[in-house]
Amino acid sequence: MESINTCNCEGCELKSLFFENVTTSEIESICTRKTEHEYSKGDIIIQEGEAIQDFIYLKTGLVKLYRSGNNGKEQIICFALPLDFVSLLSIFSEQKYNYSVAALEDSVTCNIRMEEVKSIASQNGKFTLSLIEKVNKATDRIILDFLEVKQKRLYGRIAYILLYFSKKIYNSKSFDLPVSRKEIAEYIGMTVENVIRSLSDLRKDGIIKIFGPNIEIVDEDRLLRISELS
Amino acid sequence: MESINTCNCEGCELKSLFFENVTTSEIESICTRKTEHEYSKGDIIIQEGEAIQDFIYLKTGLVKLYRSGNNGKEQIICFALPLDFVSLLSIFSEQKYNYSVAALEDSVTCNIRMEEVKSIASQNGKFTLSLIEKVNKATDRIILDFLEVKQKRLYGRIAYILLYFSKKIYNSKSFDLPVSRKEIAEYIGMTVENVIRSLSDLRKDGIIKIFGPNIEIVDEDRLLRISELS
DNA sequence: ATCAGGTGATGATAATTATCATAGAGAAGA
DNA sequence: TCTTCTCTATGATAATTATCATCACCTGAT
Numbered sequence: 001m002e003s004i005n006t007c008n009c010e011g012c013e014l015k016s017l018f019f020e021n022v023t024t025s026e027i028e029s030i031c032t033r034k035t036e037h038e039y040s041k042g043d044i045i046i047q048e049g050e051a052i053q054d055f056i057y058l059k060t061g062l063v064k065l066y067r068s069g070n071n072g073k074e075q076i077i078c079f080a081l082p083l084d085f086v087s088l089l090s091i092f093s094e095q096k097y098n099y100s101v102a103a104l105e106d107s108v109t110c111n112i113r114m115e116e117v118k119s120i121a122s123q124n125g126k127f128t129l130s131l132i133e134k135v136n137k138a139t140d141r142i143i144l145d146f147l148e149v150k151q152k153r154l155y156g157r158i159a160y161i162l163l164y165f166s167k168k169i170y171n172s173k174s175f176d177l178p179v180s181r182k183e184i185a186e187y188i189g190m191t192v193e194n195v196i197r198s199l200s201d202l203r204k205d206g207i208i209k210i211f212g213p214n215i216e217i218v219d220e221d222r223l224l225r226i227s228e229l230s
Numbered sequence: 231m232e233s234i235n236t237c238n239c240e241g242c243e244l245k246s247l248f249f250e251n252v253t254t255s256e257i258e259s260i261c262t263r264k265t266e267h268e269y270s271k272g273d274i275i276i277q278e279g280e281a282i283q284d285f286i287y288l289k290t291g292l293v294k295l296y297r298s299g300n301n302g303k304e305q306i307i308c309f310a311l312p313l314d315f316v317s318l319l320s321i322f323s324e325q326k327y328n329y330s331v332a333a334l335e336d337s338v339t340c341n342i343r344m345e346e347v348k349s350i351a352s353q354n355g356k357f358t359l360s361l362i363e364k365v366n367k368a369t370d371r372i373i374l375d376f377l378e379v380k381q382k383r384l385y386g387r388i389a390y391i392l393l394y395f396s397k398k399i400y401n402s403k404s405f406d407l408p409v410s411r412k413e414i415a416e417y418i419g420m421t422v423e424n425v426i427r428s429l430s431d432l433r434k435d436g437i438i439k440i441f442g443p444n445i446e447i448v449d450e451d452r453l454l455r456i457s458e459l460s
Numbered sequence: 461a462t463c464a465g466g467t468g469a470t471g472a473t474a475a476t477t478a479t480c481a482t483a484g485a486g487a488a489g490a
Numbered sequence: 491t492c493t494t495c496t497c498t499a500t501g502a503t504a505a506t507t508a509t510c511a512t513c514a515c516c517t518g519a520t
Contacts, residue, residue, distance in 0.1 A: 069381040070458060077373065092359070093367035098374065121359045128358035129322070129351045132365065137323035139369040143307065144328065146376050150419050151299040154477070181498065189380050191478055196499060212498095228300060384507070411468065421508055426469060442468095 021126035030120075035111045039103040045086065046101040052094065054111040056086045061107020062169065062178055066186065067099040076187040078142045079104070079178075081169065085138050092135075104178040149188055152230045157188040158198040159227035162208065166217055174216040251356035260350075265341045269333040275316065276331035282324065284341040286316045291337025292399065292408055296416065297329040306417040308372045309334070309408075311399065315368050322365075334408040379418055382460045387418040388428040389457035392438065396447055404446040432456075 022030070035054075039045055039061070046056070048067055063086060065077040077099055080086060086109060090098050121128040149157055161184055166173055177184075181199070185192045202208045207223055209216040217223055252260070265284075269275055269291070276286070278297055293316060295307040307329055310316060316339060320328050351358040379387055391414055396403055407414075411429070415422045432438045437453055439446040447453055 067377065069377065071381065071460070073381065075377050075381060077377070090370055091366065092363045093370055098370070118359065120355075121362075122355040125350075125352040125355045125358050128355050128362060129348065132351075132358065132362045133322045135362065135366065136321065136369070139366070139373070140320055140323055140328070142373060143369070143376070146373070147297065147299065147305050147307065150380075151301065151303070151305060153475095180496090182496090192497085193479085193499085194477060196497095200499075230301070410466095412466090422468085423470085423509080424507060426467095430469070 021124065021130050022120065023124075026120050026124070026127075030112055030116060033113065033116060037109045037111060039107045039109070041103055041105050043103045043107075044100060045103060045107070045109060046097050046099070048097055048100040050097050052091060052097055053114060055091065055114050055117040056109050056111050058082045058084065058086050059108040059110050061103055062105040063101050063103050063107055064179070064183065065099050065101050074186050075189070076183060078145065079169065079187075080138075084141075085135060152227070154188075154190055154194055155198055155201075156227050156230040157190065158184070158195065158202070159223045161188060162202075162215060162217065163220075163223060163227055165215075166220075173218075173220065174214065176213045177215055251354065251360050252350065253354075256350050256354070256357075260342055260346060263343065263346060267339045267341060269337045269339070271333055271335050273333045273337075274330060275333060275337070275339060276327050276329075278327055278330040280327050282321060282327055283344060285321065285344050285347040286339050286341050288312045288314065288316050289338040289340050291333055292335040293331050293333050293337055294409070294413070295329050295331055304416050305419070306413060308375065309399065309417075310368075315365060382457070384418075384420055384424055385428055385431075386457050386460040387420065388414070388425065388432070389453045391418060392432075392445060392447065393450075393453060393457055395445070396450075403448075403450065404444065406443045407445055 036059070037045075045063060058080060060082055063080050065080065065086075066074050067077065069075050085091075086101055090096075091114075121131065149160060152160060165175060165177065169175070169178070179187075181195045182192045185195045188195070199208070199210060202223075203210050205222075207217075207219045207226075209218055266289070267275075275293060288310060290312055293310050295310065295316075296304050297307065299305050315321075316331055320326075321344075351361065379390060382390060395405060395407065399405070399408070409417075411425045412422045415425045418425070429438070429440060432453075433440050435452075437447075437449045437456075439448055
């Protein structure tokens, strides 16, 4: 991880989104004290169990939230793009992170000391209210996605995650999978072998094409039907 | 549902928990305008799709949060006791509820208009901050429980939910199940038949006793091991 | 009182998923 | 270079779970 501080808040398109109800002087205070961090693909941004010190949000990149289950296996909680909070869960309710965050692509975060955020929050109700809305939207999304995946079976889950990457992350029918088969398995809660098998089957049926990490969705309608019919 | 308004806030033990950072005049304003509602076991408190108008919390009773999946089947999101918010998800981020709430036991809710809460929140950062903490804690709990259940298999899930009711809800090794076998199935994401079979097996193995709705945990250690070893 | 419908229960069987084994390709390290 | 490790891939088999059928019991409705 590399720590830099060259970001100018004036040009930051995220500023207005996150801090719409903050006064100019409060923003100035944030901007001078915030730190920015660069991560390479694969780097760990947050380690489960660490003390929560910063309020972190993703400026650019793609990350995964995950935690290690009882049996040593990892479980992926969700994927997050910029404008989703990285510091979603536990941020206001816990002392320590109960999940980890790692970069799936080169990423940049903007960090603000929690005390700073809490100090502004305690003085500025409108800010806190807009914060609560955004945090809630993100956790709602996680829960609804969990329920969505839960009601599907193997093939439906595979179809669902392919459509998720295609539509929500890359907005294209052809994309490089940012995760390994193993990570897909950790997200949908199935074994690697079955993930690989399902992808192979989808390829054999002419629904997708696979070139190494690249996936091309050939027959989106059928993929959609598989996703919906479990 | 019956609407009453006889609750006196002075004696309300929940007041200080939820509204610790609220001024006396703000509390008075809340107390005069809040409404209280009584529900019988089985009553629906919130219907999925309804407009969110009130901030609702549970005074007494036990409820379930659930939503209807694509295939018509219902999925139970979580169970909630007093001091857990009922209006957890979507409350600050959505216009309409994306889940339903029903009473598993006779329950009483205290309702406050959302505008009232938002109005206090926008003027009182400390209040909003303590609110965000509580809402986050509850949604965190849901997500962690989801992950916990997800990594277990049928027997582990059954053991887990029995221990959950025993320890978290009733604090006793003997209790009446507040939910049907079907509802357990809807929570753990398995079929009713398999839930019933698992309970029968646990009974045959002498780990629990079943008298109609009553469950008695005989061998808690073994149940714990089953829960942990999936 | 009787009927319909929901719930709990159990068995037989089918479908789904996990586990184990094996193998090639590529990456990282000695 | 050679070894080791991880990832992708596939097959065979075992374990797990779902589906279907049947039945008893209870409750509410007509």
